[in-house]
Amino acid sequence: MDKIPDNRAWWLVLPVFLLVAFSALVPLMTVVNYSVQDIFGPGQAYYVGTEWFKEVLTDQRLQDSLIRQFAFSGAVLLIQIPLGIGVALMMPKSGIKGSLCLILVAIPLLIPWNVVGTIWQIFARGDIGLFGWAVNQAGIDYNYTGDTVDAWLTVLLMDVWHWTPLVALLCYSGLRAIPEAFYQAAEIDRASKWAVFRYIQLPRLKSVLIIAVLLRFMDSFMIYIEPFVLTGGGPGSSTTFLSQTLTTMAIGQFDLGRAAAFSLIYFLIVLLISWLFFTAITHADKEK
Amino acid sequence: MRQTGYKNIGITIYILLLLTPVYWLLNMSFKTNREILGGLTLWPQNFTFDNYAVIFTDPSWYNGYLNSMAYVSINVVITLLVALPAAYAFSRYKFLGDKHLFFWLLSNRMAPPAVFLLPFFQLYSSIGLFDTHIAVALAHCLFNVPLAVWILEGFMKGVPREYDEMAYIDGYSFPKFFIKVFLPMIRSGIGVTAFFAFMFSWVELLLARTLTSVDAQPIGAIMTRTIGASGIDWGVLAAAGVLTIIPGLLVIWFVRNHVAKGFALGRV
Incomplete structure (x- = not known):
């Protein structure tokens, strides 16, 4: 649909603009302001220029948590996207069974994040949690509070449990939108199951999948509450992701200048990667 | 088969x-x-049932649920009110800076809440809104409004512009057309947007906890109270957790028929 050029449309956008500007610009400017000062107390602030940025960029602790963050987000996408597609393909197409599946699958999405952490904190315990107990019974030595690898896998498993439903529901609605005629044509051509998936379903899922990847990337990159409740970032700092490092720095140590500089770099990384995805979306839309 | x-x-x-x-x-x-x-x-x-009895008889417990529901409801209402006209503008008109504005809006959905914690605290304290429901509702608009505009714009694009033109020929003014003709046509889009706004506001804790202390404290923050001197009161913690799932279940039950459509954000 061609859009009409009309600048009066700004009046319709104005409320959103003002509201979001109030919630976004003022705090963002505050962060920028902090990032160039060294603050000792009220009225005792000194301009330090780009000093904090230099320090943050060379900080070993931050680099470590950045690498952990990328590894985590990468693993999240690699597992959740294929699994989500698989689940969506298995879900019943319609009727009461379809609605029921939809609601049951959506349950993890509706649980507050700290409760998600609490659920897994208990569920994965070796003594009173079903999962930890079962794994130990199977003869595998498992203890997520003590072992780095176990802690990692538990956080990852929790995230897969929590967020794969979102990918599944997105793909499910994408699949519902494919006209029946496509499948009939494939049947006439005696196309194999794989061919139907590869040449009919997957291309049609493209735009939904980009949204899924975008949302999953953004949210896994900002993950805070769930690992904080589950492992507290430990053992050591093996499951301390970016948000937690930042929050500890800003609120725990009250190291405002450094935290602010770090915030800005953090935001820029998310923005840059999301911009790449966003360009991909608009590009895909144009192709249609 | x-x-x-x-x-x-x-x-x-x-x-x-x-x-x-x-x-x-x-x-x-x-x-x-x-x-x-x-x-x-x-x-x-x-x-x-003792664990549940603790929650239902202690105001400091059940007020947490009421607080959470209060700010979530306010947030959903504000989000829909501002996002509807904006999404209409994005779906129908080309205007100065529209693409940049759209990406800027989305970029706020990407801002890690941890970045905004302290500035938010200071901003809302300085205008005297600290520890009120409205403060949390406004803060949650930061990520809900961009998403709402995005979803609604997809649905609105699906309505042919001929409807708008026909309504004007029939003598409808813009507000009358928008409320009487246009909104009913994208009913399911509104339902889905409300669901998403509810969901993301209900599950968020970081901002909600930072912006409140007593009067508007969300249930998630109150749950940390179960960790006392004698260790964690697991039973009450579990009961409180179970109760946080129920509102979400009710909401998804009401919008289940729209959800399949809307999860594609109106784009397919």
Whole structure:
């Protein structure tokens, strides 16, 4: 649909603009302001220029948590996207069974994040949690509070449990939108199951999948509450992701200048990667 | 039809695995603390409602739920009110800076809440809104409004512009057209947007906890109280957790028919 050029449309956008500007610009400017000062107390602030940025960029602790963050987000996408597609393909197409599946699958999405952490904190315990107990019974030595690898896998498993439903529901609605005629044509051509998936379903899922990847990337990159409740970032700092490092720095140590500089770099990384995805979306839309 | 059989088995297994952790929480909420810590039992041996009784009889507990629901409702209303006209503008008109504005809006959905914690605290304290429902509702607009505009714009693009033109020819003014003709046509889009706004506001804790202390404290923050001097009160914690799932279930039940459509954000 061609859009009409009309600048009066700004009046319709104005409320959103003002509201979001109030919630976004003022705090963002505050962060920028902090990032160039060294603050000792009220009225005792000194301009330090780009000093904090230099320090943050060379900080070993931050680099470590950045690498952990990328590894985590990468693993999240690699597992959740294929699994989500698989689940969506298995879900019943319609009727009461379809609605029921939809609601049951959506349950993890509706649980507050700290409760998600609490659920897994208990569920994965070796003594009173079903999962930890079962794994130990199977003869595998498992203890997520003590072992780095176990802690990692538990956080990852929790995230897969929590967020794969979102990918599944997105793909499910994408699949519902494919006209029946496509499948009939494939049947006439005696196309194999794989061919139907590869040449009919997957291309049609493209735009939904980009949204899924975008949302999953953004949210896994900002993950805070769930690992904080589950492992507290430990053992050591093996499951301390970016948000937690930042929050500890800003609120725990009250190291405002450094935290602010770090915030800005953090935001820029998310923005840059999301911009790449966003360009991909608009590009895909144009192709249609 | 063997294919369907395999699929049914697969999805059943997936859903069972998905529900096991939730069952474990439910299981625990009906146990006494002695039984919880005493060892592994697959179902409550001494079935008890005591944990729930603690929550329903103590105002400082159940007020947490009321606070959460209050700011979530305010947030959903504000989000829809501002996002509807904006989404209409984005779906119908080309205007100065529209693409940049759209990406800027989305970029706020990407801002890590941890970045904004302290500035938010200061901003809302300085205008005297600290520890009020409206403060949390406004803060949650930061990520809900951009998403709402995005979803609604997709739905609105699906309505041909001929409807708008016809309404004007029939002598409708813009507000009258928008409310009487246009909104009913994108009903399911509005339902889905409300669901998403509800969901993301309900599950968020970081901002909600930072912006409140007593009067508007969300249930998630109150749950940390169960960690006392004598250790964690697991039973009450589990019961509180179970109760946080229920509002979400009610909401998704009401919008279930729209959800499949809307999860594609109106784009397919």
